[in-house]
Amino acid sequence: MKVAAREIYKMGVENVLIKGGHLPDRAVDLLYDGEEFTFYEMDRIDTKNTHGTGCTLSSSIAANLGKGQDIKTALKNSKEYITLAIKHSIELGKGVGPTNHFYTLYKKAGILEE
Structure with missing residues (x-):
């Protein structure tokens, strides 16, 4: 993942996100800003x-x-959002089937329990 991120970064981008959602144990994504690698790990959810x-x-x-969120905060919040949607x-x-984009609304309405 790091090698791929470095190679893509050389193409002139500001940030690189390498997705690892198909890894066997954890859903691991990698953000590279040209200086630092930041990993975002969440539990893998067993669903089709x-x-x-x-x-x-x-x-x-x-x-x-x-x-207005910085890239690291935006990615952290987005990773949490998609994990719960899955x-x-x-x-x-x-x-x-689809992810549930409205799970927070359903939860607030009492339709969905955690």
Whole structure:
């Protein structure tokens, strides 16, 4: 992951995020800013309902950056958000189901328990 991050960084980007969601034990992502490697680890959730996780994570990072968060805080908050969205994913049909983007609203409304 570090080698890939360094190579991508050389292309002239400000930050590099290497996703490790398909690693066997932990969901580990790596942020590289050209000087420092920061790892973001969360428990891997055993579910087939992971449709849209990458799009959700990137949208959450963009939204958090737009709210003025620095990249490390934005990524930390986004990683927590997508982990809970996966944890509370929705069973639809027989295939890969979607993450639950509204779990916090459902929790506040008393529809969902932790």
